[in-house]
Amino acid sequence: MKQDIPIFIGHDSSTVEATLACTGSIIDNTKSARPSINYLNHRELRREGLFSRQWDVDETGQYWDKQDGRPFSTEFSFSRFCTADMASRLGYSGWVMFCDSDFIFLQDLTKLFKYAKTFPDKALLTVQFDWQPSEGMKMDGRIQSPYDRKLWSSLMMINLDHPGNDKLTTQLINTASGSDLHRFCWLSDEDIGSLPSEWNWIEGISPAKQIPAGVHYSHGLPIHKGYESCKYSDKWGWYLGRQLSRLSGRLRLPKGILE
Numbered sequence: 001m002k003q004d005i006p007i008f009i010g011h012d013s014s015t016v017e018a019t020l021a022c023t024g025s026i027i028d029n030t031k032s033a034r035p036s037i038n039y040l041n042h043r044e045l046r047r048e049g050l051f052s053r054q055w056d057v058d059e060t061g062q063y064w065d066k067q068d069g070r071p072f073s074t075e076f077s078f079s080r081f082c083t084a085d086m087a088s089r090l091g092y093s094g095w096v097m098f099c100d101s102d103f104i105f106l107q108d109l110t111k112l113f114k115y116a117k118t119f120p121d122k123a124l125l126t127v128q129f130d131w132q133p134s135e136g137m138k139m140d141g142r143i144q145s146p147y148d149r150k151l152w153s154s155l156m157m158i159n160l161d162h163p164g165n166d167k168l169t170t171q172l173i174n175t176a177s178g179s180d181l182h183r184f185c186w187l188s189d190e191d192i193g194s195l196p197s198e199w200n201w202i203e204g205i206s207p208a209k210q211i212p213a214g215v216h217y218s219h220g221l222p223i224h225k226g227y228e229s230c231k232y233s234d235k236w237g238w239y240l241g242r243q244l245s246r247l248s249g250r251l252r253l254p255k256g257i258l259e
Contacts, residue, residue: 004036005113006096008083010076011039011257014061018101018221019257021236024243025104033110038086039256040098042079050082053174068177076100081173081181084158084165098156099214102221103200104232104239107213112199116157122193123162124184126152127200148183154216155200164191203231 007026011019019039026035045051054066063072072078083098095116097109116125129151158165167186176185184192201212204219215235220227222236 002032002034005030005033005109006036006038006087006090006092007109008038008040008087008096008098010074010080010098010100011041012075012101013041014075015101015221015223016257017223017240018217020243020247021240022099022101022103022105024239024241024246025106025235026109027246028239028242029105029107030109032108033113035109038090040076040079040082040086041256042075044256045079045082045086050085050170051079051174053078065178067175068179070178072178074100078173078178078181080153080156081168082170083156084160084168085170087158088160093160096158096160098153098158100154100216100218102217103155103214104236105214106235111213112157112195115196116159119193120159120161123159123164123187123191125157125193125195127155127195127197128152128192129200129205148179150182151200151202151205151216151218152184153182154218155195155214157195162191164188 009019009022023037026037042051055072056064056066058064063075063077064070065072065078080098080100083096087096095113097112119125128149164187172186173181196213197206198210198212199214200206200216201210201214202216202218206212212232215232217227217230217236220230222228222230222233227233
């Protein structure tokens with residue numbers, strides 16, 4: 001009998017296509033386990049009392065966090081850190097995965113969970129980029145903000161059984177600065193381990209000849225101007241089409257994608 005592997009995807013209502021493509025790629029490539037996919041929708045998290053952080057949106061569509069006054073680029077920039085609490089409330093234990101919605105996965109995610117289980121002493125595993133953006137804008141014209149450990153939080157394996165993650169409280173998520181959260185301020189450095197870099201492959205940052213297990217369209221999705229022909233854009237479109245076909249007989253989108 002196949003085991004469930006718990007996966008949490010950050011959802012942004014402005015790019016539903018990304019959430020669907022990511023979902024489709026996971027379903028198509030994860031065969032040796034049953035992916036249990038959950039969506040981090042900030043509106044739903046607010047209703048459940050897990051997320052209360054406030055922000056403004058200016059006339060250009062740029063998000064501004066009211067807590068630290070800094071810009072951010074997606075609706076799940078902060079709500080991603082609700083993964084551990086939400087997973088525990090759903091009855092999960094052990095390792096769970098979070099990813100941004102602008103990923104597709106080309107390999108079986110069971111491999112990532114098996115890898116994580118070899119590090120029971122770690123609270124969190126991530127691809128540890130050594131990179132800071134030089135450009136000032138990203139995706140659909142939103143500001144590209146530099147901070148320590150840039151991109152690390154875009155793909156996280158989180159160990160719910162590690163006591164270090166008990167410090168990631170609702171209060172911390174809703175009051176800490178964005179830069180502190182993205183550098184995993186609740187953990188010591190020795191609690192953070194590395195994932196193989198092919199699971200978070202980004203064009204222009206990752207080695208061009210590397211064969212990706214996960215493609216991250218961090219600079220822009222194939223639906224954004226200038227990124228229509230980015231590397232692996234054809235695969236992104238294919239997985240989007242596959243997932244739309246799966247949903248074609250349904251009257252509603254899955255819970256978590258709905259507004």
